[in-house]
Amino acid sequence: MPGYDVPDETVGRIVAYIDYLEQLAARNVATISSQALAEAAGVNAAQVRKDFSYLVPFRLGYFGTPGVGYEVKRLLFHLTQFVGVTQERRVILVGYGQLGSALARYRGFVARNFNIVAIVDSDPGKIGKRANNVVIAHVDALDEVVKETKAEIAILTTPAASAQATAERLVAAGVKAILNFAPVALSLPEGVAARQVDLSRELQLLAFRVGRPSEEGEPAKSQGATSGRVSE
Amino acid sequence: MPGYDVPDETVGRIVAYIDYLEQLAARNVATISSQALAEAAGVNAAQVRKDFSYLVPFRLGYFGTPGVGYEVKRLLFHLTQFVGVTQERRVILVGYGQLGSALARYRGFVARNFNIVAIVDSDPGKIGKRANNVVIAHVDALDEVVKETKAEIAILTTPAASAQATAERLVAAGVKAILNFAPVALSLPEGVAARQVDLSRELQLLAFRVGRPSEEGEPAKSQGATSGRVSE
DNA sequence: TAGATTGTTAATCGATTAACAATC
């Protein structure tokens, strides 16, 4: 497994550095210091240098010039090579509901070379429709679809109840990584990479930080129809 | 500042425990052990107990019965109180593009008492349209909209370039927490809670873990010496 | 050279996990 001891945090930050370096490159900025890069990414300068140090064993360890900084273009090239951004990636989208369909159209993915090569759903009404240049297939055909399209990464937006079972089928079919939007912890075999994005959880966390707006005695409101109108 | 030394991780897990406990409650399961809860949430049993121990200073420290476990209903009540799930939360959605519109319709939010009370966008074509029972307003009116609706949490789905400026205006208008989908690190004043969800970054992280499909022969992961340094 | 900034080692911080006495 490539880069097995590079922490997720480091890889994530390197992706962020790449974003920023691309802007710099577009503006023809020649060099940048770890300090400046750190500020842009909202992290510590030592962190940046430490992150770069992980690339050394990958023989991608160019790096900076003491007293000067990093050559933007060269750094960008190395980081890009490291993360493999240039590689086209084949993605299968599982679940074409509200969230799934939005993700299918999300431009950020295309921009990053993520190619949605298959979509499956369980709703018969959706099967056969075309979305994103791909015909939606039934989830029962998941196995063949994965094999035919050679999808290696899955985006999972099924309901929580079916997520684990579906994930297992994906893995059995050969998928190597899963981005899971269902609010359940997946238990997967070693060697399959997974990340969970739990949107409600994020909001609840924020709500907790905000605190209880008016501790007690606030009249309970019927949660349905708050007149959420915006004046105009 | 409620619970300021409770780690984000703990709060996040407590939300996950709540999810699972609700299922148990619905099935009329009476008690559960930290071990069983841990398995369901994909964490360590000590972790679960440690997480609960953070609630003690909040005088919500019921908790379990040694040798028996936790009463599902009672535990659920306490955790729910702690996180404040029952509170209705007012959310403003900033940016009504592909992702924004999907989030507006996302049922998981409503189910958790998150109420989208306002939507703003910069596209004149969208202004005045109705979505989610709310009339879309122009982002220029952001300040008034926040004040009128008393939104306390913002979901930010603007392009990266405008995210920081918009976030500052949100904070100035009184928003206390921001869920940021734009791929930039926001720099915000103390006391404003923020979380970033960067979808492309998640995918790139997974892509990295999958490895470069074509090539083989990365540095050996066997501890010390990388013997096979491949040529440049 | 003097000033700036790297790459890396060591110190610090915080979160996870193990261990175990308390106790139902």
Place this chain on the structure above:
DNA sequence: TAGATTGTTAATCGATTAACAATC
């Protein structure tokens, strides 16, 4: 009582940050 499981303290692990010699 014997077995199970809690709540908490201590040990471990890993990630972040500070510090600094190397060096452009």
